Amino acid sequence: xxxxxxxxxxxxxxxxxxxxxxxxxxxxxxxxxxxxxxxxxxxxxxxxxxxxxxxxxxxxxxxxxxxxxxxxxxxxxxxxxxxxxxxxxxxxxxxxxxxxxxxxxxxxxxxxxxxxxxxxxxxxxxxxxxxxxxxxxxxxxxxxxxxxxxxxxxxxxxxxxxxxxxxxxxxxxxxxxxxxxxxxxxxxxxxxxxxxxxxxxxxxxxxxxxxxxxxxxxxxxxxxxxxxxxxxxxxxxxxxxxxxxxxxxxxxxxxxxxxxxxxxxxxxxxxxxxxxxxxxxxxxxxxxxx
Amino acid sequence: xxxxxxxxxxxxxxxxxxxxxxxxxxxxxxxxxxxxxxxxxxxxxxxxxxxxxxxxxxxxxxxxxxxxxxxxxxxxxxxxxxxxxxxxxxxxxxxxxxxxxxxxxxxxxxxxxxxxxxxxxxxxxxxxxxxxxxxxxxxxxxxxxxxxxxxxxxxxxxxxxxxxxxxxxxxxxxxxxxxxxxxxxxxxxxxxxxxxxxxxxxxxxxxxxxxxxxxxxxxxxxxxxxxxxxxxxxxxxxxx
Numbered sequence: 001x002x003x004x005x006x007x008x009x010x011x012x013x014x015x016x017x018x019x020x021x022x023x024x025x026x027x028x029x030x031x032x033x034x035x036x037x038x039x040x041x042x043x044x045x046x047x048x049x050x051x052x053x054x055x056x057x058x059x060x061x062x063x064x065x066x067x068x069x070x071x072x073x074x075x076x077x078x079x080x081x082x083x084x085x086x087x088x089x090x091x092x093x094x095x096x097x098x099x100x101x102x103x104x105x106x107x108x109x110x111x112x113x114x115x116x117x118x119x120x121x122x123x124x125x126x127x128x129x130x131x132x133x134x135x136x137x138x139x140x141x142x143x144x145x146x147x148x149x150x151x152x153x154x155x156x157x158x159x160x161x162x163x164x165x166x167x168x169x170x171x172x173x174x175x176x177x178x179x180x181x182x183x184x185x186x187x188x189x190x191x192x193x194x195x196x197x198x199x200x201x202x203x204x205x206x207x208x209x210x211x212x213x214x215x216x217x218x219x220x221x222x223x224x225x226x227x228x229x230x231x232x233x234x235x236x237x238x239x240x241x242x243x244x245x246x247x248x249x250x251x252x253x254x255x256x257x258x259x260x261x262x263x264x265x266x267x268x269x270x271x272x273x274x275x276x277x278x279x280x281x282x283x284x285x286x287x288x289x290x
Numbered sequence: 291x292x293x294x295x296x297x298x299x300x301x302x303x304x305x306x307x308x309x310x311x312x313x314x315x316x317x318x319x320x321x322x323x324x325x326x327x328x329x330x331x332x333x334x335x336x337x338x339x340x341x342x343x344x345x346x347x348x349x350x351x352x353x354x355x356x357x358x359x360x361x362x363x364x365x366x367x368x369x370x371x372x373x374x375x376x377x378x379x380x381x382x383x384x385x386x387x388x389x390x391x392x393x394x395x396x397x398x399x400x401x402x403x404x405x406x407x408x409x410x411x412x413x414x415x416x417x418x419x420x421x422x423x424x425x426x427x428x429x430x431x432x433x434x435x436x437x438x439x440x441x442x443x444x445x446x447x448x449x450x451x452x453x454x455x456x457x458x459x460x461x462x463x464x465x466x467x468x469x470x471x472x473x474x475x476x477x478x479x480x481x482x483x484x485x486x487x488x489x490x491x492x493x494x495x496x497x498x499x500x501x502x503x504x505x506x507x508x509x510x511x512x513x514x515x516x517x518x519x520x521x522x523x524x525x526x527x528x529x530x
Binding site: 173181 | 344345346365366367370371375376378382383384385386387391394395396398399442443446
């Protein structure tokens with residue numbers, strides 16, 4: 001039984017990061033119909049910028065803040081330089097643009113930073129906490145708590161503020177959003193900036209556990225995409241549940257079956273979801289009342 | 291006051307979908323306090339014209355003046371800010387949001403303190419919306435969604451209200467209710483450009499009318515004159 005909790009905790013921790021990446025996918029997809037495969041690069045940027053800025057002597061909290069700022073700027077540049085000029089292009093073209101942006105960011109990171117793996121110190125030390133017989137790293141609480149705070153803030157923003165409702169309105173009906181005076185280009189920029197910030201924070205929180213390097217983004221983008229598909233693309237709650245489920249599935253699969261196939265589980269999930277329930281667990285049905 | 295100042299003046303307006311020209315040089319005007327009906331068959335370009343006026347359909351030529359200022363280059367949200375509000379064809383409400391949120395978003399650009407008061411006025415006009423204020427708009431019936439779409443446009447405090455097919459798909463009782471609402475809007479001083487396939491009903495309540503055919507205005511005049519015009523009767527009113 002202790003090993004069950006051990007797997008569960010590590011699964012939920014990694015799952016929280018998948019959930020945050022999936023949330024980024026969902027936010028951008030809702031506002032703009034773009035599936036942004038560069039989403040994982042923001043996680044890489046969050047970790048890498050924090051590592052290099054703090055190595056340069058800047059205190060960790062300030063370095064983390066700078067890293068989030070850099071992620072947001074890159075997210076906005078991605079929108080303004082690559083997505084906005086291609087307005088009206090097909091979904092496939094836009095996906096290819098984001099894949100291109102992701103390759104570019106990875107290449108740039110390799111030059112600006114380096115090709116090594118890097119670690120950040122844990123925020124609250126490395127003495128494991130014993131929970132139901134499982135040894136839990138204090139950093140896991142940071143990851144889970146951080147993810148919970150982000151989800152809560154996003155919920156309050158979307159449900160309780162006029163700007164948040166404008167995001168939901170844009171997601172629901174872009175033509176109508178423009179007709180009530182919502183500047184949908186601003187909303188899309190907001191979605192790209194916001195999802196970049198979420199990705200950057202995820203990268204900062206997880207780096208003390210999983211390490212980071214210039215190329216961690218690819219794998220995370222695929223896992224986050226699988227989580228978003230599992231939960232139902234365009235549904236924030238689905239993204240969170242999908243991420244936590246996928247992380248747990250990986251941890252249990254690696255623990256009880258074989259760690260060799262750990263990464264395969266995400267892709268099995270994508271295939272099963274696409275074949276059996278393409279709208280995902282919480283996805284909107286294709287049919288709407290007219 | 292009515293008939294003096296021009297709210298809207300369109301000159302030689304052109305618009306195309308790809309290579310197919312849908313508006314082939316439309317000119318018309320709407321004066322303060324008027325209800326102007328734009329009638330014509332399916333595909334004549336009525337909806338395209340309204341979308342071009344709101345700035346959500348690109349134009350290829352011509353000019354649009356609103357209250358004496360050229361606006362054809364302004365993005366859609368700047369036109370809303372100036373007071374051009376539209377209740378679009380097919381209603382286009384925000385389905386996953388509540389009735390109340392739909393109305394609040396109608397006043398998205400407003401920064402004054404009368405928003406709640408205006409919402410109560412709309413609840414007075416369409417009491418059914420008040421009953422269902424916290425329900426999701428996507429669950430409303432077609433007629434209720436139509437009232438919500440008009441209410442949402444009114445929440446933007448229109449100086450010019452564009453109504454695209456407000457009677458489409460509604461029962462005769464509901465059509466009468468919507469038309470009565472338009473008449474009371476005129477009494478309240480709202481200027482309306484009304485697009486309708488239901489030409490007879492539109493001309494009954496309008497001051498003037500324009501008939502549009504394959505992207506061109508082919509008739510215009512006082513609504514009563516159009517109603518008795520033999521050509522208009524034959525083509526659009528369904529009797530000889």
